Amino acid sequence: MKRIESTQNALVKHWKKLVTQRKEREKTGEYIIEGFHLVEEALKHKEQVVQIIVREGVDLPLLWAIDDVEIIQVNDAVAKEIAETENSQGVFAHCKQRSLSEDEMFDWRRVLLVDAVQDPGNIGTMIRTADAAGIDAVVLGKGCVDAFNPKTLRSAQGSHFHIPVVRGDLMEWIENLQLDGVRVYGTSLEESISYKDVQPSNAFALIVGNEGSGISPQLLAKTDQNVIIPILGGAESLNVAVATGILLYTFVK
DSSP states (O other): OEEEOOTTOHHHHHHHHHHHOHHHHHHHTEEEEESHHHHHHHHTTGGGEEEEEEETTOOOOTTSOOTTSOEEEEOHHHHHHHOOSTTOOSEEEEEEOOOOOHHHHHTOOEEEEEESOOOHHHHHHHHHHHHHTTOSEEEEOTTOOOTTSHHHHHHHTTGGGTSOEEEOOHHHHHHHHHHTTOEEEEEOSSSEEEGGGSOOBSSEEEEEEBTTTBSOHHHHTTOSEEEEOOOOSSOSOOOHHHHHHHHHHHHBO
16 A cells, blocks of 8 residues: 655645646546545446545445555645545545546436536535436536535535536537427526426426526527426525426426
8 A cells, every 4th residue: 555644745736736726627637535425436436536545544444345446545644635624534535537428418318507506515416416316417507616626526425426517508508409309498587487387308408597696698598498486485585406406306207
């Protein structure tokens, strides 16, 4: 087992950049996950795991299949450099983002499109919810927080390993999905029908928007139908991730 004890080590500096810098994650296509649950999920997709990092004194579960995975032991100082949580469990995985071919993307028939949602917890919850609802992919448009932000990863609870999450131009995605016969729904207060009036389908796209300003008018103008979830009590609005869950489970057949 390799051991690293210096915070000045080049690999440690790279890990830290992956935790703290979106630019580094996008440039390298790599990211760091933290905690036993996420690392265990990563090990089910070993082709995406570069190495496991474990703090001294932390024992990896005996049932983990780690024979052919590089394990690097680090001391407390190095673990603190890359830990994002306050009470770190001391186990991390250095991972590669999954690579997707255009052919795979053409097969997507149930897609969640996200416009300018900036809260990493909401993005992570939406990825996890889309995964649970059997959606084919999540597309993050301009203005969205990074899908591989540590808080997003933690909130998604391992769903990044189950469902493709990509960045894209939502206008292009809407046009291409519609050309393929997929109906696109937006969420809006105006010119909308109740979400309950939508027929469940095996092919649909749902656009959800920014927590404060909603979906951009240009995107709403392109949808096939806009829907609304009625507010029955005194709340001003629904959290975007909660609304996404309600709609996905209503629309999916």
